[in-house]
Amino acid sequence: MFTRPILAAALAMLVWSAPGPASSQAVVAKSHRALDLDAAPSAEVTPDPLAQPEKDAPAPLAPGMPVNAAAVSPQEQADPIVVLVRQRLNDAAARSIPGHRDDVAGLAAFYASEAGRSIWTGKAGFTARAAAAMAEIRKADDWGLKAAAFDLPVLPGSAPSPEVLADAEIKLSMAVLTYARHARGGRVDPRSISRLLDRKPSIFDPKSLLLAVAGSDAVDAYLRGLHPKHPQFEKLRQALLATRGATTEETPAGNVKIPAGPLIKPGRDHAHVALVRQRLGLPPPSEKETVYDDALVEAVKGYQRQRGLAPTGNINASTREALNDTRRGAASTNVKRILANMERWRWMPExxxxxxxxxxxxxxxxxxxxxxxxxxxxxxxxxxxxxxxxxxxxxxxxxxxxxxxxxxxxxxxxxxxxxxxxxxxxxxxxxxxxxxxxxxxxxxxxxxxxxxxxxxxxxxxxxxxxxxxxxxxxxxxxxxxxxxxxxxxxxxxxxxxxxxxxxxxxxxxxxxxxxxxxxxxxxxxxxxxxxxxxxxxxxxxxxxxxxxxxxxxxxxxxxxxxxxxxxxxxxxxxxxxxxxxxxxxxxxIEGQAVHLVAATDPDETAAPSVRAPSRPVRKKAKEQAAFNPFAALFGN
Structure with a gap:
């Protein structure tokens, strides 16, 4: 007999304490809050169970290395230059030789072996092979490297002593090994730059490389052949040479400056549109030249792509700055971008x-x-x-x-x-x-x-x-x-x-x-x-x-x-x-901080930092029903 009063009291308390419609909707929305889920790795990623574990495999042998290198004759073994080279490399001072430790070890192993012989020097000074190698190394900048990074030997004008020749032999061998390492992408470990760059350049075994160079009839061509052979690498190299030769644009269009101003979108009418038209060398339209028409929009997009900007077609601060930067500084920025991309090609599989x-x-x-x-x-x-x-x-x-x-x-x-x-x-x-x-x-x-x-x-x-x-x-x-x-x-x-x-x-x-x-x-x-x-x-x-x-x-x-x-x-x-x-x-690769203009415009709504667009929501046939605490138990 007390069931009905108790139930009524309970219901009254429930109605009194139940949230109103606004709160109800908030609760419902909370229960369906979207998770940012997708198929993805994370900082706590578990590797694919079939992924091959990384192993410290031996360095690959250099191409052109003789299969059976000829042993040095007793006369060559008595060569005072080779004897001094071995002494210097066996000395504790060898540890202070500048260069990668693997190259130093390979250098010592080459000259200590039966095939070890003088490659670069003779009694009269440098050999023709040495002259060809040094001439090629001096052209390193043309290949996206830095010639200043290679310490080339210099001999005195008078007859050099065996000690001087031995030092020159070691120095040039190290310069060749360092050049080979840099050409193969080893001047910096990609993974030390960013954890994203999971690449391991293929660096040839140093001893095998010296054997290959010693047996090559054209050492300059051999050194050039160490660079990537991918077509894009060569195209970027040619673009590098052309860009380094770029100077201030000596045309009337190059002298046009675009003042600071508002964001101009396609279809807008603004006085700066006429200046942009002149700067890009487009003829004035048949109608008003201050209207941002389709032809100019396409020209602006093309220019934005050229300068590494998002091709939005909008005339914004970044685009104005790029249009005004006709000096060599613009070419310098492009050079650095090209060099960075050439370096990434060095890290790619051959x-x-x-x-x-x-x-x-x-x-x-x-x-x-x-x-x-x-x-x-x-x-x-x-x-x-x-x-x-x-x-x-x-x-x-x-x-x-x-x-x-x-x-x-x-x-x-x-x-x-x-x-x-x-x-x-x-x-x-x-x-x-x-x-x-x-x-x-x-x-x-x-x-x-x-x-x-x-x-x-x-x-x-x-x-x-x-x-x-x-x-x-x-x-x-x-x-x-x-x-x-x-x-x-x-x-x-x-x-x-x-x-x-x-x-x-x-x-x-x-x-x-x-x-x-x-x-x-x-x-x-x-x-x-x-x-x-x-x-x-x-x-x-x-x-x-x-x-x-x-x-x-x-x-x-x-x-x-x-x-x-x-x-x-x-x-x-x-x-x-x-x-x-x-x-x-x-x-x-520069060894110092380099600042490059971002290749996307921060003032654009399509910048990569924005959140993903919301997925389309279907319209509901009727409004969300009011909150009912018994709906899950009894249905509603």
Whole structure:
């Protein structure tokens, strides 16, 4: 008989304490707060289990090294120059020889061996081989190196003593070894510049290099051959030579200055538009020359690309500064950018492969290259500056259709765990259930391979790293339809995405590090046509039913960061330096701080630092229902 009064009192208290409509909506919104989840590595990344562990492999032998180097004859062994060289290299003073320690060790090993002989000096002084080597080293600046970095010997005018010749022999051998190291990309360790640059230059074994040089008939050509043979490297070298020769523009257009002023967008009418038109050498239009018309917009975009600015077409502060900078200083900035890009080419594998995938982070594009020709190009989304895409090469081994996805350790700890700790339960709790948090993102939780009821866990008192969270295949899966797996220590891969709206902007740096492909099925078709000989229809079968495909021949994937690219007309096209690596590389190779103008404009709304655009929200048929604490129990 007391049931009804007690229930009424309870309901009255509940209504009195229940939040109003505004609070109710806030609670509901909180329960569906979006997690910034995507397939990504993090600072706590777990390497792909199939990634090859790094090993300290011996340095590769230099090309042209004699297979069986001829032993030195007794007469040569008695050569006072060689005897003195050996004494000096065996002396404790050898430790003070400037240069890389491996080069010093290789130098000593070469002259101590049976094949060791004087390469550069004779009784009369320098040999013709020495003259050719030094002449080539003096041209180092033409190859993107610094001639001043190589200490070349000088002999006195009179007959040099054996001691002087021995010192010159050692010094020139060290200069040649240092030149070879720099030409191969070893003047600085890429990983010491940034953890993103996971490249290891291929430096030849120093002793084998001296053997090869000693046996070469054209030592100058041999030294030139140590530089990268990639076509883009040579194109950048030619652009470097041309840019270094640039001077102030001696044209009427070069004398036009653009004053400081407001941001001018296409279609606007402003007096500065006429000045920009004159500066770029465009004839006045038939109508008003102060109107920012389409022809001028395209010319401005082209100029922005040339100067490494975002090609927005807007006349902003950075564009005004670039238009006014017609002096040699502008050429100096471009030289530093070109040098930084040439250096990155030195770190690339010598053999990219006959068929490979090329992921350009600054361009935010992926390409498939077959026998030097691009057969497919697609937009990609790359890592944002706070969680950048690392730069490395690995072999693709698997293409997986309808993959499941496991939340990476860092994402579990920093993004998912705070929401689970903020979950609750019970009739009077305003916090969402842990199961609601996980269901909102299609996640399932297990521990030791066994399913777990998330609502039975006190997430504030457990270590989330002991739990696994997976997202099964489906339309909400962050990997979408297909995943391209190339095992690596960064656990980075390429994949589809349900967030199609991210491909619409000029800047697509929004991921946690993995690369999302705009048309992944087409990419899979091209790769599997090459590897398996499959027609597109065969690939579509996997699109429908899913499955993992093991590639018969691994396909190299090169994730690259080149901000200066020379086109077929010989013009340098600059790309946005979205991670700010150009200045870091330039500073490392210059040995001093280098400041470069950012390749993106901070005053543009499309700058890489902005948040990803919100995914489109469908309009609801009706307004959110008012808060009802019994709805979850009894339905409503």
């Amino acid at each position: 053999d990219l492969g006959a068929f490979y995938v090329w992921d350009s982070v600054p361009e935010q594009m992926t390409s498939v290259v077959d026998a030097g020709k691009v057969v497919l190009s697609e937009k990609i989304v790359v890592g944002k500056p706070g969680s950048p895409t690392p730069i490395f090469s690995a072999d693709m081994q698997f293409i997986i259709f309808h993959p499941s996805w496991g939340v990476p350790p860092g994402m579990k700890t920093h993004e998912l765990w705070p929401q689970l700790r903020d979950s609750g339960g019970g009739w009077f709790s305003t916090k969402p259930l842990a199961s609601s948090v996980l269901n909102a993102h299609g996640l399932r939780v297990t521990r030791g391979g066994q399913p777990v009821n998330p609502d039975s866990i006190n997430w504030s008192s457990v270590d989330i790293r002991g739990f696994e969270f997976t997202q099964p295949p489906g339309p909400r899966n962050v990997l979408g339809i297909v995943k391209f797996r190339f095992p690596n220590k960064h656990d980075v891969y390429m994949h589809d995405t349900p967030e199609r709206h991210l491909f619409g902007g000029a800047v697509r740096a929004f991921s946690h590090g993995c690369m999302r492909v705009q048309n992944p099925v087409r990419l899979a078709e091209v790769l599997l046509a090459r590897d398996k000989g499959w027609p597109a229809e065969k690939v579509q079968e996997y699109v429908k039913r899913g499955g993992e495909i093991v590639l018969s021949t691994p396909i190299p994937v090169h994730i690259t960061y080149f901000t200066a690219i020379v086109d077929d007309d010989g013009k340098v096209q600059y790309r946005p330096d979205i991670y700010g690596l150009d200045a870091k590389v330039a500073s490392a």
